[in-house]
Amino acid sequence: MEHAARELPVVILTGLSGSGKSTALRVFEDLGFFCVDGLPVSLVPKLMSLFDDKGGQRYKGLALGMDVRQADLDTDWGATLAEVRRKQDLTQIIFFEADNGEIIRRYATTRRPHPLESADMGLEQAALAERERMRPLRDAADMVLDTTHFTIHDLRRKLQEKWASIRPTAGTLKVHVMSFGFKYGPPSEADMVFDLRFLPNPYFDKELRERTGKEAAVRDYVLAEEPGREFLRRLTEFLLYLLPLYAKEGRYRLTLAFGCTGGRHRSVAVAESVFDTLSKAGYNISLEHRHIERG
Known part of the structure; x- marks a missing residue:
C-alpha cells in the first residue's frame, strides 16, 4: 500500500489569482487525477496518507490547488513542502502567473473580487501584494507558467503538452x-x-x-x-x-x-x-x- 502511494505523482497547482489555476485543475481532472482545491496547507500530508491503495488504483495521481485563500499559506507552506517531498518523491509544483495588467483585465471582465481586495486595498494593489506574498512558492516551483497571452484553450493545450513531457525523476535538478x-x-x-x-x-x-x-x-x-x-x-x-x-x-x-x-x-x-x-x-x-x- 505504501509503495503504491509513493509511486503516484502529486501535483501542486498554485500561483497568482486570475492566472489560470482553476482551469488547470480541470485539465488534471480530465487527465484522471484526484483534484482538491482550497485544502488548508497543514492538511496536505494527511490527505496524501489517506490516498491509499484504492485511490492509487482509481486515479493517476493527486492534483492540489493552493492560493492566498488558504489562511495558513504563509505560516505552514515551508514545513509542509519539506514533509511532502520527504514522503513523496514524485511531487511537482506548477506556478501560474500573468502580467499585472492582464490579471486586472481578467478581473474587470469577470467582475469578481480579488481575494485580497478590501475597503483599504483596490484591485491593482491587491494583485501586487499577492505577487509578493506568493514569491516563496514561485521560487520553490518546478515549473513556472506565464499565461499572459493564453486563452483558456491555449492554457489547456499547453498544460497537457507540458505535463506529457515531464519525466519525474527523484533527486535531480528540474530543467x-x-x-x-x-x-x-x-x-x-x-x-x-x-x-x-x-x-x-x-x-x-x-x-x-x-x-x-x-x-x-x-x-x-x-x-x-x-x-x-x-x-x-x-x-x-x-x-x-x-x-x-x-x-x-x-x-x-x-x-x-x-x-x-x-x-x-x-x-x-x-x-x-x-x-x-x-x-x-x-x-x-x-x-x-x-x-x-x-x-
Missing part, C-alpha cells in the same frame, strides 16, 4: 527547456537565454518555411552542417558540465530558453535536441515551444 521567438519577446522566467539567430534559417527555404523544428528536414537544415553541428556539440558539452554544478549548489529548477526570430524553426530544433540529450542524461525535464504556432 525546463523552451523555444521562443524574439519578435514576440523573450520569456521573463528564463534563467538562461540563448540567441540562435546566427544559425541557418529554414524560413528562406520555400520547402521548409511552413514546417517546424520538430521535423527531421528542418533539424538537419539547422544542425546537420556547420555552424549548427559544432554549436550543438559545444552546447551539449557545456550543459552537461554546467548542470551538475548548479545541482551541487542546491539549485532546484533551471529554465533554458532558446530563441530565434519567429520561434518556429531554429529554436525548436535546438530545444528538441537539448531535451533529448538531457532526458537521456537522467534529468527531470520538461519541454515547451512557446511561439511555434505564431512563428
Whole structure:
C-alpha cells in the first residue's frame, strides 16, 4: 500500500489569482487525477496518507490547488513542502502567473473580487501584494507558467503538452527547456537565454518555411552542417558540465530558453535536441515551444 502511494505523482497547482489555476485543475481532472482545491496547507500530508491503495488504483495521481485563500499559506507552506517531498518523491509544483495588467483585465471582465481586495486595498494593489506574498512558492516551483497571452484553450493545450513531457525523476535538478521567438519577446522566467539567430534559417527555404523544428528536414537544415553541428556539440558539452554544478549548489529548477526570430524553426530544433540529450542524461525535464504556432 505504501509503495503504491509513493509511486503516484502529486501535483501542486498554485500561483497568482486570475492566472489560470482553476482551469488547470480541470485539465488534471480530465487527465484522471484526484483534484482538491482550497485544502488548508497543514492538511496536505494527511490527505496524501489517506490516498491509499484504492485511490492509487482509481486515479493517476493527486492534483492540489493552493492560493492566498488558504489562511495558513504563509505560516505552514515551508514545513509542509519539506514533509511532502520527504514522503513523496514524485511531487511537482506548477506556478501560474500573468502580467499585472492582464490579471486586472481578467478581473474587470469577470467582475469578481480579488481575494485580497478590501475597503483599504483596490484591485491593482491587491494583485501586487499577492505577487509578493506568493514569491516563496514561485521560487520553490518546478515549473513556472506565464499565461499572459493564453486563452483558456491555449492554457489547456499547453498544460497537457507540458505535463506529457515531464519525466519525474527523484533527486535531480528540474530543467525546463523552451523555444521562443524574439519578435514576440523573450520569456521573463528564463534563467538562461540563448540567441540562435546566427544559425541557418529554414524560413528562406520555400520547402521548409511552413514546417517546424520538430521535423527531421528542418533539424538537419539547422544542425546537420556547420555552424549548427559544432554549436550543438559545444552546447551539449557545456550543459552537461554546467548542470551538475548548479545541482551541487542546491539549485532546484533551471529554465533554458532558446530563441530565434519567429520561434518556429531554429529554436525548436535546438530545444528538441537539448531535451533529448538531457532526458537521456537522467534529468527531470520538461519541454515547451512557446511561439511555434505564431512563428
